[in-house]
Amino acid sequence: MSLNKTPLKQKTESSSADFYLNNGYGTVLVPQNNIFFSEVNISEIEATAPYTVYEENGNIRSCYGIHLVNTYNNWKAILLEAEKFIKEILKDDIYIHQSKINYKESIPTAVWPWHRDFPFWKNYDNIPVSKMINVIVFLDNVYENSGPVQVIPGSHKHFFEEELAQAKAEFNELSGSVSSDLDFELPLTKVKSLASANGIFSLCGAIGDISLFHPDVIHQSSPGTDDNKRRLMIITYNACSNRPVNPSVRPQYFASSDYTPI
Ligand code: SIN
Numbered sequence: 103m104s105l106n107k108t109p110l111k112q113k114t115e116s117s118s119a120d121f122y123l124n125n126g127y128g129t130v131l132v133p134q135n136n137i138f139f140s141e142v143n144i145s146e147i148e149a150t151a152p153y154t155v156y157e158e159n160g161n162i163r164s165c166y167g168i169h170l171v172n173t174y175n176n177w178k179a180i181l182l183e184a185e186k187f188i189k190e191i192l193k194d195d196i197y198i199h200q201s202k203i204n205y206k207e208s209i210p211t212a213v214w215p216w217h218r219d220f221p222f223w224k225n226y227d228n229i230p231v232s233k234m235i236n237v238i239v240f241l242d243n244v245y246e247n248s249g250p251v252q253v254i255p256g257s258h259k260h261f262f263e264e265e266l267a268q269a270k271a272e273f274n275e276l277s278g279s280v281s282s283d284l285d286f287e288l289p290l291t292k293v294k295s296l297a298s299a300n301g302i303f304s305l306c307g308a309i310g311d312i313s314l315f316h317p318d319v320i321h322q323s324s325p326g327t328d329d330n331k332r333r334l335m336i337i338t339y340n341a342c343s344n345r346p347v348n349p350s351v352r353p354q355y356f357a358s359s360d361y362t363p364i
């Protein structure tokens with residue numbers, strides 16, 4: 103199966119704080135730096151990441167805790183613009199709560215079912231409110247059929263009855279945070295009906311582009327194609343005023359306790 107290689111361009115219309123706050127996703131306009139990306143050594147990060155998750159076919163699904171390894175220092179510069187924008191949106195200082203590279207295979211288990219991210223951070227990491235932002239840095243050109251992250255615009259303001267009624271969930275095992283059998287998966291019929299009202303938007307981008315998505319926005323991703331490469335660096339920032347009220351039940355590489363402002 104060949105990829106739909108529609109030319110990718112940065113999305114100026116989605117690059118304002120208002121757009122992000124209304125839609126739950128957005129873009130950070132950055133100069134494309136292909137030289138940087140051709141020089142950056144992803145295999146070094148893969149080799150040293152504190153925690154790696156594999157797909158059934160033996161290929162990598164995710165590397166967690168990448169901001170904790172030395173080579174990450176070579177990457178920091180590409181995030182400066184995004185970090186400035188996030189501080190403006192959150193009106194606060196920020197620190198890194200979680201970091202990872204997510205990959206995408208073409209096999210059926212290479213999915214992330216419909217979910218929001220904040221329930222993990224609230225229930226397991228004890229973070230009070232969703233004053234957080236996810237940044238995606240595209241490490242490959244990501245097209246509509248690469249298995250992009252897909253969001254339902256505006257869903258960060260819409261919660262289902264069963265979610266509002268939910269008591270605090272106990273942590274069971276780490277696989278529920280990282281696999282296709284994901285904790286906090288949302289009811290499909292309700293998601294589908296919200297998606298038919300609000301639409302679905304795919305976070306596609308060219309190598310070096312940067313997207314943002316809200317911790318409460320409903321999102322998923324499907325398997326990619328046979329010749330897929332879809333590596334996304336995803337960094338989750340938390341506002342410094344929103345530190346966990348208790349230590350996380352998950353390891354450091356899922357929930358950092360280094361609250362040093364960036
Ligand atoms: C993905 O990498 O496709 C999903 C990322 C996420 O659910 O946060």
Ligand code: MN
Pocket residue numbers: 214217218219321
């Ligand atoms: Mn997610």
